[in-house]
Amino acid sequence: MPARICVAIRETTTEGAVEAARRAAAWADLVEIRADFIRDLDLRLLLSDKPCPVLLTLRSRSEGGEYQGTELSRLEILLEAASLGADWIDVEHSAFWKGLLEGVDRRRVVLSRHNLEETPQSLNALADDMAASGASLLKIATRANRLSDNLVIAEVLRHAARRRQDVCALAMGRVGIPSRVLGPLWGSWMTFASLPGGEPTADGQLPADQLVDLYRVRRIGPDTQIYGVLGRPLAHSLSPRLHNSVFAAQNRDAVYLPLEASDIEDFLRFYEAVPLQGASVTIPFKEEVHARSASLSVDADRTGAVNTVLRRDGFWHGENTDIEGFLRPLRRRAHVGKLRAVVLGAGGAARAVVYALTSNGASVCVVARNPAKGQHLAREFAAEHAPWGQLKGLSWNLLVNATPVGMHPDVEASPVPAEWLTGEWVYDLVYNPRETRLLQDAARRGCRVIGGCEMFLAQAVKQQALWFGAQPPEDVMQAALEEGLLPTGPAPSRIR
Numbered sequence: 001m002p003a004r005i006c007v008a009i010r011e012t013t014t015e016g017a018v019e020a021a022r023r024a025a026a027w028a029d030l031v032e033i034r035a036d037f038i039r040d041l042d043l044r045l046l047l048s049d050k051p052c053p054v055l056l057t058l059r060s061r062s063e064g065g066e067y068q069g070t071e072l073s074r075l076e077i078l079l080e081a082a083s084l085g086a087d088w089i090d091v092e093h094s095a096f097w098k099g100l101l102e103g104v105d106r107r108r109v110v111l112s113r114h115n116l117e118e119t120p121q122s123l124n125a126l127a128d129d130m131a132a133s134g135a136s137l138l139k140i141a142t143r144a145n146r147l148s149d150n151l152v153i154a155e156v157l158r159h160a161a162r163r164r165q166d167v168c169a170l171a172m173g174r175v176g177i178p179s180r181v182l183g184p185l186w187g188s189w190m191t192f193a194s195l196p197g198g199e200p201t202a203d204g205q206l207p208a209d210q211l212v213d214l215y216r217v218r219r220i221g222p223d224t225q226i227y228g229v230l231g232r233p234l235a236h237s238l239s240p241r242l243h244n245s246v247f248a249a250q251n252r253d254a255v256y257l258p259l260e261a262s263d264i265e266d267f268l269r270f271y272e273a274v275p276l277q278g279a280s281v282t283i284p285f286k287e288e289v290h291a292r293s294a295s296l297s298v299d300a301d302r303t304g305a306v307n308t309v310l311r312r313d314g315f316w317h318g319e320n321t322d323i324e325g326f327l328r329p330l331r332r333r334a335h336v337g338k339l340r341a342v343v344l345g346a347g348g349a350a351r352a353v354v355y356a357l358t359s360n361g362a363s364v365c366v367v368a369r370n371p372a373k374g375q376h377l378a379r380e381f382a383a384e385h386a387p388w389g390q391l392k393g394l395s396w397n398l399l400v401n402a403t404p405v406g407m408h409p410d411v412e413a414s415p416v417p418a419e420w421l422t423g424e425w426v427y428d429l430v431y432n433p434r435e436t437r438l439l440q441d442a443a444r445r446g447c448r449v450i451g452g453c454e455m456f457l458a459q460a461v462k463q464q465a466l467w468f469g470a471q472p473p474e475d476v477m478q479a480a481l482e483e484g485l486l487p488t489g490p491a492p493s494r495i496r
């Protein structure tokens, strides 16, 4: 059965909650009205004209809510809400559930438990204990600290299904997003979302429009192919937006998730258990995934970094699409073999850039704040190296920023003073914001500029081609990228 979506409403006034519930009905199978946030709670008004079924919740502080009254008045409010037509009443397992179950049809009670700190190794015994209450629907929400905590959620859902017990289970926090998207597939009775444009009621809650339209949670089923981006942190990653937009446009039965793993072992457990068909790889995992891949493309092998993984005959195959991603915008504008480039940085992206340039005949000088790392990188690819202090005097016709300097939120920073920008081309790998301080300074100084968005798009296009053997609709990816970019850049913008 398709996923049930519960949109959680967080408003401080009754009228605001009524209005929000009306808007939420566009996505919701039911709404959860978090009455603990409402300062002028008027249950009669709240429940008089419901746009869809309502779950009414008065969450205590100890379980992540705002309710501060006595337990007796909480019981009275919940009983009154039930008598006024709330379809479900949430009551915490740690509270007075016996009193509520005596006064309300148990098919309308959601017995809930929240662990704001962690996800224990198993939740099965807790589920059994809660089920003994007689409540027909259980809700278990824990905090995910590791990607594999999502698997504990999957396990308790399987356990409950074997006992024919309805359970909604999820892991909170960014790391727990997979459980919110895949939960219904794993058997969760519902999954929670926030009202688009509104405040979430719990950490990690996705806006309902994203959950329904981007992740297409209602159509995820046993045959859905699962992909994702491995990295840490992934707060501003636009990869889920790009890849899910393509899946939606092509009506492909696939979903792409943010996979914020603690370490490679954490990821491996998730990768095999779900199982994933493939993944993008970003900071700081590119080199570790390179080491763990059973087979490698020539590019991935030479750069020592993998940014794309494919499942081939059950094993990992590693690719590096950063190289082609970097070269494509450059080839459209310049003859790569004639370039005299300075590359700033000596991390994963710099490796791909230096390899891409030197293997296409460009001469390269690596400038890194850590001279040992810079020298090492330069030596590996027959490039030159110069200390950061000599940057001012270097002559170049391409300057590449392969450091994160200027990336959101530090948008006013630039790796190079404006007056040193004396060459022809400046290429900034940073893509968020689109117009970095470096690019603005370079344009003002008369340099020609290339932003990181083009590379980001090109490397993602290649990933899709590797996973599915066909070119994806680039216009769809471009539009998704435009939509997801942060509006905040350095001010004022001077790029024309």
Ligand code: NAP
Pocket (backbone or CB within 6 Å): 283, 322, 325, 345, 346, 347, 348, 349, 350, 368, 369, 370, 373, 402, 403, 404, 405, 407, 415, 429, 430, 431, 452, 453, 455, 456, 457, 459
């Ligand atoms: P990384 O592996 O962490 O390497 C970052 C490099 O920048 C390191 O050499 C680091 O030096 C240096 N660095 C960091 N802060 C610096 C500072 N304040 N001043 C000077 N150097 C500094 O990261 P990465 O994967 O190479 O990514 C680098 C940037 O490229 C990121 O912003 C990333 O988003 C961007 N990127 C964009 C695309 C795209 O498609 N547009 C693709 C890949 C990467 P230490 O080694 O001394 O720390």
